[in-house]
Amino acid sequence: MGFSEYVLPILLGIFAGTVARLYMLRIDYRQYPSYPHGYTIHLTMGFIAAALGAVAIPALLETDFVAVTFLGLAAQQFRDIRNIERQSLKEMEATELVPRGEAYIEGIARVFEARNYLAMLIGLLTSAAVQFSPWSAVNLKVLSGGIIGVIAALILNQGMRGLRVGDICTVRAVEIRFDGPLLCVDDVVLMNVGLKEAQKTFLCHGLGAILKPIDDNARETLGNIGQRQAILHDVASLLGTRLDVGEKDFTPIARRDLKTGRIAMVIVPIEPDIEALIETINRVPLLETSRRKPLSSKAGRAAAD
Amino acid sequence: MSDITIKESILAVITVNRDSVGGGGAPIFYAMDQDEQSKISLYLARILNGMVHDLGNGVYIIVKH
Numbered sequence: 541m542g543f544s545e546y547v548l549p550i551l552l553g554i555f556a557g558t559v560a561r562l563y564m565l566r567i568d569y570r571q572y573p574s575y576p577h578g579y580t581i582h583l584t585m586g587f588i589a590a591a592l593g594a595v596a597i598p599a600l601l602e603t604d605f606v607a608v609t610f611l612g613l614a615a616q617q618f619r620d621i622r623n624i625e626r627q628s629l630k631e632m633e634a635t636e637l638v639p640r641g642e643a644y645i646e647g648i649a650r651v652f653e654a655r656n657y658l659a660m661l662i663g664l665l666t667s668a669a670v671q672f673s674p675w676s677a678v679n680l681k682v683l684s685g686g687i688i689g690v691i692a693a694l695i696l697n698q699g700m701r702g703l704r705v706g707d708i709c710t711v712r713a714v715e716i717r718f719d720g721p722l723l724c725v726d727d728v729v730l731m732n733v734g735l736k737e738a739q740k741t742f743l744c745h746g747l748g749a750i751l752k753p754i755d756d757n758a759r760e761t762l763g764n765i766g767q768r769q770a771i772l773h774d775v776a777s778l779l780g781t782r783l784d785v786g787e788k789d790f791t792p793i794a795r796r797d798l799k800t801g802r803i804a805m806v807i808v809p810i811e812p813d814i815e816a817l818i819e820t821i822n823r824v825p826l827l828e829t830s831r832r833k834p835l836s837s838k839a840g841r842a843a844a845d
Numbered sequence: 846m847s848d849i850t851i852k853e854s855i856l857a858v859i860t861v862n863r864d865s866v867g868g869g870g871a872p873i874f875y876a877m878d879q880d881e882q883s884k885i886s887l888y889l890a891r892i893l894n895g896m897v898h899d900l901g902n903g904v905y906i907i908v909k910h
Binding site: 732737788 | 883886887890891892894895896897898899901905906909910
């Protein structure tokens with residue numbers, strides 16, 4: 541068996557994995573907007589991952605079993621990606637008007653690591669499809685590789701998409717009111733605003749929303765502080781926020797209704813569009829690390845009724 | 846070098862009512878009337894990077910969160 545026989549599966553595997561990585565980058569510009577250089581870093585890593593995945597099958601066919609250990613080495617490298625992402629986002633945290641919060645950062649870092657494994661897997665599946673294609677004609681081999689690659693990318697991507705906040709709660713707009721100096725949304729007290737001017741701004745420009753969890757799992761998930769901070773960060777970065785250094789009066793805030801676990805939140809956006817606010821909240825990703833499932837346990841179910 | 850700030854602590858007290866404050870660690874600012882109280886509070890909040898809270902008895906405090 542010669543080298544030339546493996547050129548096609550390897551090349552196609554690398555190509556499919558890299559394109560898949562590019563596709564995955566495209567769909568999450570919102571989470572982590574640092575275009576050109578970020579793209580370069582992740583595309584390069586995606587290329588390497590895809591190459592490692594693509595050579596695995598040819599290496600095995602050549603009975604070069606040691607080559608598989610390279611996959612282990614790759615896993616080590618990609619774990620560093622998570623560290624790098626976490627570190628750089630953490631360093632940026634001090635410069636954010638509304639911080640992402642540790643949980644959101646951890647979530648993003650995890651996603652970046654996992655996507656390299658996906659690129660590797662897609663590279664492997666594509667090269668396997670070309671290698672083991674029942675047809676001998678080159679174009680049919682390419683076709684089978686392409687089909688398997690696209691299907692794998694779509695399935696994996698869909699599987700990794702995860703839930704959004706809108707899937708576990710209903711969001712509705714609520715009027716902001718003041719009880720003396722206390723800022724209230726519905727019957728939840730959010731904070732004490734001393735200045736009359738600030739109170740007026742809240743009443744004129746502020747938007748309030750109530751997030752009502754659909755079940756006990758949702759209630760505990762929304763209770764997580766990291767998840768709430770992620771919501772505030774996304775809302776503030778999409779609608780703008782009336783904040784600056786030294787101007788902390790209008791810090792967006794989300795507090796829990798202790799009786800029911802509903803979340804009340806308020807923000808003073810630069811674009812006061814309530815529809816956009818609800819849409820934004822609905823689309824905030826549900827953080828893996830914040831998810832709680834009390835209903836999956838016997839005690840949790842017993843407590844629920 | 847990391848900055849050191851005092852958080853979740855009363856940084857300043859602004860009052861129109863001399864009888865309702867006293868002692869304590871935070872500096873107390875006496876205002877003539879409510880307008881002046883609001884103005885001083887706003888300035889201090891901006892300078893200290895904090896928020897103004899109303900205790901309801903004519904006393905405002907500045908706290909950094």
